[in-house]
Amino acid sequence: MIPSNEWLKTWNEKRALLACPNNLNDYFEEPDVAGKKIDRLELGSVSIPTGGILVRDPLVYIRKDAEPYLIKVPIGEFPVTAAVVVPDGEDCARYAAVKVQFTAYDAIRFEEALIGTEDLIDFNEGEFFGFNVDAGLACVLDKETLNHFCAFQEAFHKEHPGKNLYDDYFSALFSANYAENPDYQREEGDWINWTIPGTDYHIPFFQSGFGDGTYPVYYGFDIEGNVCSLIIQFIDIELAYGKEE
Incomplete structure (x- = not known):
């Protein structure tokens, strides 16, 4: 969708x-933030064939x-990494x-990723738009891999009427991944790197911090103003765990 000139002006x-x-670099570089020990977990890779990136609740x-x-x-x-x-x-x-x-360069600033339809007129400092989570999970995908995901979803329900996509398909994958990679996962599993059947495309799924809610997504821009990373912030560590002043 191409945003209107009025929207672009307001943006x-x-x-x-x-x-x-927050300085989101700290989440991926420092040993602790706001008194909480932080570690990093590698989640494999994500396929971005068109450059049109999305973040969604996969269920x-x-x-x-x-x-x-x-x-x-x-x-x-x-590469995809969880803090x-x-x-x-x-x-x-x-x-x-x-x-x-996306690149070897570090981000020097972070700005919320938008679609181009958000109501910016009454938007104020300290607010964000974000994406919604209702199943405790999120995923990163591309516009093309979204189409393949939708095709898989439709085929699954056609072939297995009355079945649940998570209970009858993804649950076993999460449990198997826990068995192979137990670090920072519960027994039922907290992440997978899913290859869409019939393709070579990867979509990582992962737990959404404190569960259901609305979470912001930020572009990381390098010193030359180019996009070098994308970060989903599930927990404002300083706000959630820092000492109240």
Whole structure:
């Protein structure tokens, strides 16, 4: 979808308000943030054949008409990493953020990824748009892999009427991945790197921090203003775990 000229004008006027309030580099580089130990978990790669990238709940919001984010990203296979709040006896491991790294350059600023239809008129500092999670999971995918996912979804329900896509298909994959990669996962599994049947495309699925909710997605821009990463922030670690002032 091509945004209107009016939308683009408002977007350019308000882009400074779309900046992430946290330095998300810390989540992937520092040993601890706000007193919480942070570790990194490699989730394999994601396939981006067109550059039209999306972030969605894979069990609730996979639809053919889903629009990718406005700014395209590089094409190819890219590594995906989760920043994990290490369990300390009071809670399980929580995935605070998930990053797709597109280039070898570091991000010097982070700005929320938008589709081009958001209502920016009344948007204010400290707010975000984000994407919705209703099944405790999120995934990163491309506009083309979305189409393959939708085709798989339709074929599954046609071949297995009355069956549930998670209970009768994905659940076994999550459990198997836990058995092979138990670090920072619960027994039922907290992530998989799924190859869409009949293709070579990879879509990583992962737990969404504190579960259901609305979460922001940020582009990372390098010193020359190019997109070098995409980060989903599930937990504002400083806000969730930092000491109140």
